[in-house]
Amino acid sequence: MKSFLQYLGIEPERYQLAWISGSEGQKFADIMTHVVDEIKKVGPNRKLREEHE
Amino acid sequence: MSDNTAKAREIAKKLLQDGTVAMVLGWEKGSEPYVSAPTVVRDAADVDRLVVDEYCIHDLAALLPDYRDHSDKIAIFAKGCDSRGIVRLIQDRVITRDRLYIIGINCPGMKDPNEFIRAASGLSKAKPADKAAKCLHCQYPNPVIYDEILGEAQKPGADQRLTEVDKIESMSADERYDFFIKEFSRCIRCYACRNACVACNCRTCIFDETKPQWVGRSTDPVNNLLYQIVRAMHVAGRCIECGECERACPVGIPLMLLNRKLIKDVDQLFGPYQAGLSLEDEAIPPLSRYRVDDPDEFM
Ligand code: SF4
Ligand code: SF4
Ligand code: SF4
Numbered sequence: 551m552k553s554f555l556q557y558l559g560i561e562p563e564r565y566q567l568a569w570i571s572g573s574e575g576q577k578f579a580d581i582m583t584h585v586v587d588e589i590k591k592v593g594p595n596r597k598l599r600e601e602h603e
Numbered sequence: 604m605s606d607n608t609a610k611a612r613e614i615a616k617k618l619l620q621d622g623t624v625a626m627v628l629g630w631e632k633g634s635e636p637y638v639s640a641p642t643v644v645r646d647a648a649d650v651d652r653l654v655v656d657e658y659c660i661h662d663l664a665a666l667l668p669d670y671r672d673h674s675d676k677i678a679i680f681a682k683g684c685d686s687r688g689i690v691r692l693i694q695d696r697v698i699t700r701d702r703l704y705i706i707g708i709n710c711p712g713m714k715d716p717n718e719f720i721r722a723a724s725g726l727s728k729a730k731p732a733d734k735a736a737k738c739l740h741c742q743y744p745n746p747v748i749y750d751e752i753l754g755e756a757q758k759p760g761a762d763q764r765l766t767e768v769d770k771i772e773s774m775s776a777d778e779r780y781d782f783f784i785k786e787f788s789r790c791i792r793c794y795a796c797r798n799a800c801v802a803c804n805c806r807t808c809i810f811d812e813t814k815p816q817w818v819g820r821s822t823d824p825v826n827n828l829l830y831q832i833v834r835a836m837h838v839a840g841r842c843i844e845c846g847e848c849e850r851a852c853p854v855g856i857p858l859m860l861l862n863r864k865l866i867k868d869v870d871q872l873f874g875p876y877q878a879g880l881s882l883e884d885e886a887i888p889p890l891s892r893y894r895v896d897d898p899d900e901f902m
Pocket of ligand 3: 789790791792793794795796797848851852853854855856
């Protein structure tokens, strides 16, 4: 999926997948921070968005 | 009348007369000389409708899901691509092997009636090709599964299926996105690509659902592309590369660029693998089975 979205020109940072168990609170927090950091790096998204006036 | 047509009629007649099958799925001449349309023959007296010529391009296997709830035995003509479709349908439990009598056709490549129709209508200046685009790339012209076979075995052409995919991959991310969005802005959401597809065999299609509505139905470029992303992912690992979706598309969107990318990825991650080549256990599509050592990368 990631490779496919990349093929369509979507930045891979925007699509991330991780397995987190219900008891892994710290891991969840770490991964969320990581995802947000990565997305901030690539900046605002213009792709695959519906344009609304 | 060609040799294959005569033989096809003879076989169909015998199968219907002795009660081996209740119906035969084949092709008959359509409204124009360059159209051979799919047809059903149930009566031995009607077998003279059947033809096997260079315009029998439709994948008959895509019709089999219509009969999934019947119990009739069916005889079906199958070129290389159709036969891979049949294998996939058996693997998806849409139909059982014992309900089918498969008459294989070693396929020299077909002409695309759509090209002739466009040329005749004056809408296109392009001269119809001697071989349809999908046949130029065909690696399995000889049926992989059959009970009886017509014609001489054929040699597949050079394998250039992925050249176009590689070309796209060498573009930058923005160029790729702009390219695809432009192509998909032409989509009219006719769903011909889905209906022609042998791998699209769900009883209720996600795109027909309205509660929830998974993908917007308006024909704007983004929803069109989303539709195709979902469709391509749904047939990933099961697409037999018959090229019927792209051929059915009335606005000429290069759908095989999506399918072949996924074929390439599945082959590299789980392969070597190509869909619908055999009924053996090992040939079950990698995305339809559970394995402890799954590379997990596909997500
Ligand atoms: S894709 Fe292959 S088997 Fe199918 S019609 Fe073309 S040449 Fe024949
Ligand atoms: S996605 Fe296209 S090429 Fe693949 S099986 Fe369906 S119709 Fe054939
Ligand atoms: S066949 Fe072409 S126009 Fe019709 S829904 Fe599919 S991609 Fe869109």
